[in-house]
Amino acid sequence: MRVAIYGYGNLGRGVELALRQNPDCELVGVFSRRAPETVKTATGAPVYAAADILNFKDEIDVLILCGGSATDLPKMTPALAKDFCVVDSFDTHANIPAHFAAVDVAALAGNTLCLISAGWDPGMFSLARVYAGAILPDGEDYTFWGRGVSQGHSDAIRRIPGVLDARQYTVPVPEALEAVRRGDAPTLTTREKHTRECFVVAAPDADKAAIEQAIVTMPNYFADYNTTVTFVTAEELQRDHAGLPHGGRVIRTGRTGLDGEHTHAIEYSLRLDSNPEFTASALVAFARAVCRMKARGRTGCLTAFDVAPADLSPLSPEELRKKLL
């Protein structure tokens, strides 16, 4: 399948690298809104101007969008869905129904097949929730994130005056995790589920106490959590916190039996050295499914929920049954 990348940041680079691991994929090129000659790709993939993408309509089977969910994808995905089969990683949970509707209209009008919100959350975590909920109807879901870097929270700290750089880790509370796993089915507040660890580089003349106060009281981002702030040098941040690890787990516990006397726990967990590279790898697998389903005549908008797992795999149905079932 012939794949193109639209947008070249950490995620686009991850897709470029992931495609090399999938022999059935061919990278047509990277499309960027920056001047192509200023974009250097990791593997030397050709770079084209985003404005020229319609010239490549017949050369691209599926286009993987690597823009941000805040401002890029809400416009980008429906616009490109008219002419291309696209896959995106739209992750603003509350706006998924509206995004789905907009992409569905565009895809049906353009006779394309699109898939939104691929990745790990939304994505693999969402799938874990659907499977577990279908098997254990009498139960409860828990999602824990981390230990990992939240880029949104890191950005929020960087916007505080006097902050030069920052890294924020989301960390699940071990006691909460254990109570859930045991099957206690606890009701947990935001504060009881996760803590937040912040590593901050302050400007030389900055008021560190004021920065710390600004962080721990920040509404939505930190006020509802137990938050620790550690000031580090730029060198320490680069040395100890340069990566983008993440992960987490979805747990569903539930009951079966004549009187609900048996409890069960289903847990899906991820430990990721690189959040963008793992997300990119998921996008490539879903791009494969989109190609196959489009070839069978499907059009419109999909999510991971609509994809039979066999369509994600490079193996044939016969191989899958023989080797993995």
Next chain:
Amino acid sequence: MRVAIYGYGNLGRGVELALRQNPDCELVGVFSRRAPETVKTATGAPVYAAADILNFKDEIDVLILCGGSATDLPKMTPALAKDFCVVDSFDTHANIPAHFAAVDVAALAGNTLCLISAGWDPGMFSLARVYAGAILPDGEDYTFWGRGVSQGHSDAIRRIPGVLDARQYTVPVPEALEAVRRGDAPTLTTREKHTRECFVVAAPDADKAAIEQAIVTMPNYFADYNTTVTFVTAEELQRDHAGLPHGGRVIRTGRTGLDGEHTHAIEYSLRLDSNPEFTASALVAFARAVCRMKARGRTGCLTAFDVAPADLSPLSPEELRKKLL
């Protein structure tokens, strides 16, 4: 959907109980090869003679087969697939391709839709392997079972002369599990992955040393494992080992990046108080998918790999996207 149960042991009873948790399901009845009046169901579901099942052809949307994989299902599933949409939990991994082929022929001839090998392994563990392999092509799979009761191994011990009863637990080796999770990608022998714990009730005059020797040297079942044998009284076995807990985990570790410098671990784990009740709950979810896919015109044989997750859930696609994505 109108569901019937064929075969009434632990699994059939589990399906009966699981159906009560799914308001979109109606239990038509239990079909048994025993005399119906001798079968007492957990919730008072009606029992019919298996020989009469064709009289119910127009009243059953999907038939859940609860026979054993060794001798029942290889004949039962293809035979019933001619007249009913059936779901089974066939779990003899090596014979899945042949079983699939036989059921596919029968289902296509009968214009029915059937799904084989639902449950947790094969079933949910198989799905975990397919998803993880599609996302991390450069990686390795590990499956650990337990701590849990292996009924096959318990039966093998019971066949030894002088043994009155027995319970065998399969236990993963913690060090192996940790090495895998860390991403060491170890090559593990059978002995390095699991140990086996046997609790045995011996006849009063039995030679316990001979029984222990017969167990630990038994080919295929125990010879390749570190096995411990503990003799207990019938009362102790009943008190401490009456349940059928099981579980396990599928782990895939893999690498991404320019030089494979980032490692990732995907882990799917189950902790089950009742192996048959959890398997039964999975069978009911897959029965729902079979009904929906049949209504859309699909026929032949499927496995879990062919089912879009949305089809397993009682929630509508809109609800799924809004609540679980």
